[in-house]
Amino acid sequence: GIQVEQSPPDLILQEGANSTLRCNFSDSVNNLQWFHQNPWGQLINLFYIPSGTKQNGRLSATTVATERYSLLYISSSQTTDSGVYFCAVEEGGATNKLIFGTGTLLAVQP
């Protein structure tokens, strides 16, 4: 099955810093989502981005499907950005299951 790898696994930032999170996937995908899981476990939708670039406030994402990767940019980070960021891909072919990466644990310090 498809493999989804995220990097870095852990990241510590000072408030106000910028960061880039990466998601690599091993095969072609129909779609890709980025989520933020807060400390209480809630998965919050950030982007639904099978290709191209989207922006939402301080966050933006770019997916280059032909090269099998996606990037999530966080600018001017805030302590509330802390948590785990997951990318999940929808396999091509006969199923559209979401396959999750192992996540990036982000801690933003004041």
Place this chain on the structure above:
Amino acid sequence: ETGVTQTPRHLVMGMTNKKSLKCEQHLGHNAMYWYKQSAKKPLELMFVYSLEERVENNSVPSRFSPECPNSSHLFLHLHTLQPEDSALYLCASSQVYSLADYNEQFFGPGTRLTVL
């Protein structure tokens, strides 16, 4: 209520108990999902229902039994669980479950289950 809700939020049960997790979506979606999130492991898909019909069963043990009485409600019935089943159980929904269509999934807050 908006979005996807789950009850209870926390559950502690013994290995001989029977309990049920409930999920309700208020988004008018037609597909619903159960995922399991164990410590230090990626989220794992357990079951998918589309238009109240089970379309995916990801090799889940029979001690987990899903039920989808209508497109807004999804249950996960639990019986004779093991301590290793302790995890966060997440429910999600999407507009459709189709290769050709928009399929963004929205998640509930989860039920944190502890099996003693």
